[in-house]
Amino acid sequence: MTDTIQLAHGAGGRMSARLMDEVVRPILGNPVLDRMHDGAVLDTGGKIAFTTDSYVVAPRFFPGGSIGRLAVCGTVNDLAVSGAEAKYLSLALILEEGLAVGELVRVLKDVRTAADEAGVSVVTGDTKVVGHGSCDGIYINTAGIGEMMAGADIAPRNIRPGMEVIVSGFLGDHAATITAARHGLKLPETIQSDAAPLNGLVREMLRAVPEIACLRDPTRGGAAATLNELADQSGTGVLLDEEAIPVRPEVESVCELLGFEPLYLANEGKLIAFVPAEKTEALLEAMRAHPCGKEARRVGVVTDKAPGQVAMKTGLGGIRVVDMPTGSLVPRIC
Amino acid sequence: MGTDKELSLRLLEEIKRLTAGRERPMRLMEVCGTHTVSIFRAGLRQLLPPEVELVSGPGCPVCVTPDGYMDAAIAYAGMGDVIVATFGDMLKVPGSASSLAEAAARGGDVRIVYSPLDALAIAKEHPNKKVVFLAVGFETTAPTAAAAVLAAAQESVENFFLLPAQKLVPPAIRALLADEDARIDGFLLPGHVAVVTGSETFSFLPKEYRLPGVVAGFSPTELLRGIYRLVWQAAAGEAHIENEYKSVVRPEGNPAAQTMMKQVCETCTAEWRGLGEIPSSGLRLRDAYRRFDFSAMRPLDLPPAPPKKSGCRCGEVLRGKISPRECKLFGKACAPEHAAGPCMVSAEGVCAAWHKYGGGVFRYD
Amino acid sequence: MCLAVPAKIMDIQDSLATVELRGVTREASLMLLPEAKVGDYVLVHAGFAMQIIEERDMEETEALWAEMNGGPRTVNLETVRQGV
Known part of the structure; x- marks a missing residue:
């Protein structure tokens, strides 16, 4: 050879x-x-x-x-x-x-x-x-x-107002790791791409809560793209809580330096789940018992307001739109 | 003392108290695109009382860069011996017929950089290419390009060039105020421009126009502090320049940065998209550094950019005369993925911010 | 065009500093801020340190709270006296 x-x-x-x-x-x-x-x-x-x-x-x-x-x-x-x-x-x-x-x-x-x-x-x-x-x-x-998997019925049409939105862990690790290297930023070794297979986590989630309405992995375009797609496909609105969104401080730093928002960064080992509100706690418990879901959080709710749109309640209580990303991620100086 | 959040909520209360019962909303203009974006990200417009209206001025250097400049950059990107290095913001800005992203797709070598020094490093790596850095920006960014030129001169890097289009904020504010219809009651002044220039630069506002101005930072709390001081001055019938970003803004600014900028650059008349030509509002390289100006070293013979026929009203938006929503193209013929005008292209652009973050006040009901 | 972030100077070699922001490090030139020292917090823009950050915020914020709570005017009083 x-x-x-x-x-x-x-x-x-x-x-x-x-x-x-x-x-x-x-x-x-x-x-x-x-x-x-x-x-x-x-x-x-x-x-x-x-x-x-x-x-x-x-x-x-x-x-x-x-x-x-x-x-x-x-x-x-x-x-x-x-x-x-x-x-x-x-x-x-x-x-x-x-x-x-x-x-x-x-x-x-x-x-x-x-x-x-x-x-x-x-x-x-x-x-x-x-x-x-x-x-x-x-x-x-x-x-x-x-x-x-037995009993799984996962589709955007299952999403209903009143359901809750869960993410399985810190957002943006993958894109932050890749773009940091391209622009002369050094990250500590603890920050790595999150690339991981999620089938084990999903198996545990469905075992604990078969009522999960929808799942999706927020890869290209990040959570913002995924949530906008699902809001659009289900005809519901999503209202996120800015303070609940899990982002590592180092990833926040990369975002501040390069002008990104964590919600727009790609992930390769995270998922977003939509679940009836009364099942949220049971689902979070099952997720946190799995290595890929340790940092799982409830980050928002599904509403009948502003159907097809994703909005976010800011730290001060203002509400703003989280739009679909446009184009590729380039660092900005503005 | 309380947390930032408690302080912000209290500032909002005070702003409401001080403006209650005003007949005409107080129009406060921010002239920094980063302020525009921060205001939207924090959802501040929605939290402020209707008596306070935030108006976005020409604060995004990408948005005020004229078609002709983009046409030149695109033409250079198409030359086999040229690498165009640029901040990511410029990639999708439309020229007369194309953009740098399209030039790259056609095979042009366009590199995104975070710093002018990254462009200088590319020049050192590629001695057989001419590396042209698109030097756009206001007083904050201009010294960084000047420093890169000095570093190139010192290290005898002969294939590093600028395509200069830097601009100065105070002349643009004066141009805005020359318009009787502007109706601005106060300015939220750009914190990071003031880091370089110092807060004193803006003292012409109270002296010549009897208008208050407050230098503000960029977090939601810092922005509210700035707005609160403006509202406070209005209520007291005063007009001063106040500095609410003292951690980094000194009255005299950054003297080393100013010296370096003056050593390398001199002021010139500059064209602002939407505002036209403004005397002494731009920067060009002094004769001693002219060899770093690629437009002087390799002049282009491009036809003048044809006037836009699209109905784009960026010019009026940049002067604070209309809100983006009053433009017929907004959200329809003009959206971030197919922008008709530059205000929709840059992440900092007024129209893009309105579009992305839900058009002014986003009523969630 | 004014995205700038605070970062701490960890090391200086000639006029090039290594700065850190919550675990993330990058090089930043000190050409525009030659007086900066290791340990200083600086504002970084486009790969350059632009200004040393002075922590004056505590007293400023206290004065602001006092004024909003009905105290006498103390905030930015010097600008009023100077009449700028």
Whole structure:
């Protein structure tokens, strides 16, 4: 095996086979993948959920994770917030000619670690190599199949006025970690990307409170985007309480320095839950017993006022709109 | 003593007491975009009595930057040997036909920086490219660009340049007050501009216009302290400059920053979007530093920016003559994702703030 | 265009300071504030320290409360005397 990726590694010949046999399978191998057929034959019971997502993050490695870890967590979490337990993943790699094989190995090891944490197997995949300059190192696509958890009925239409809004922990860690590095800010080692599989947390939540109306993971666009989508889809209003929103002081510092708001920062290991008010305490208790939900809080309520809008009660008692984010996150000086 | 929150609530009570029964609302203008955004984020408009009306002036340097400047920046970004370095705020500002974000999508090298020194570092990393820093901003930011120029001169970095469009706040305030319709009763003065200039810079307001001004900080409590002092002065029939941001604002400002700015820059007539040309309201590089001015080193022959036909009323918004909602385009033909005018583009822009935080007073019922 | 934040100077090398804001550190130039020392709290804007923060807030706030509670005018009295 060479030290760098070459176009021939994606050409389907002997080099491709060696990449599979010497790099990919030793890390990701399992009985289904090892059959090495064109398609994986899977055992599932009952209803399944199916999702896909592509990962193009730069830098590829960052405190708390890598593109490999994100590629597993993102897809597992999309299934989890649909009420499904992820079982099988596909993994498609688009590699840039000249990539160090050592980097690919690091990424694949992160895929394996995250997959083990989530209890999923990579059962099929694909590798393409593009010319130098045609992509930024590694792009990954994963698709996931999950089995619906018993009794889960999770959908925006279930959201009703009077319900309460819960977040599973500190917001903004992932985006703050990534953008801080880009702009010369140094964070203490305790602040890392929150990338984590949430299927275990969701399982515990549904076991304690099957009445959960809706779940979603606030990734790109942050909690502001997720809440606006859900307010719009459910035709209700969301009123947040600014003082209840959990944000680490270091993340607040990054926001102050670069002109961001925590509600607009992406998360990779958090979820937002909508639950009948009388079940809030039971749900919080179940969440706080799980490592991914230790800092879970109630942050707001669903109302019939201003349907489709997200508003926030400020520390002084004023109310302002929390709008949908527009465009990408760039630091401002104004 | 109590907490900040207790103090804020008490200040609100006092503001209500001092303005109760006024026939005409008191119009207080803030001339700092960061104030505009802080006011919205804290939901202050909703907490203030109807007798106090907060009006947003030309406080966002991005918003007052004319089309012609953006056209030049976009043209430079399209040149193969140029890297344009800019604060993130400028990325989506429309020029006559395009924006820097679009220039980047077409292959232009546009880098977002946090500091002019980051732009200087890019110049050192890429000696075969010309790095052009978009030097926009008011008195707060102008010394930082001047310092970067001095550092470049000292270290003999020959591929670092500015595209200067810095502006000064006091001449713009005078231009606003020259308009009889302005009807401003007092100014909430920009705290971070005053860090550099000192609070004395604004003494022309009481002396020449008999208007009060209060230098204010940016937290909700600091803003309320500023508003309270303005209301207090009005109630007592007084007009002074007060400083409610003494932790960082001295009467004389920051002398080192002023010296550096004067060493590198001189004042000039500048065009403000919405306000037109204002004498002595802009900064340009002095002859000794002219070689750092990319527009002088590589002049462009661009057609003058055509007048806007879109019906955008940013100019009147910036003068405090209309609120964004009175513009027919607001929220319809003009929204943050497809802005017709610059006030909607910058996060600090008056229209963007109104749009994002719920249009003036957001009645939640 | 005036986003600026308070931060503490942890270290100075030549005219470059390392400043800290609640655990987050960054470099800030002291070109515009040569008098700043390690341990000072400074206002940082666009990568430059702009001013040393003086903690005068306690007495100012006390005076403000006293005035609002019906006490005599003490707040910013010097500006009135100077008539600016």
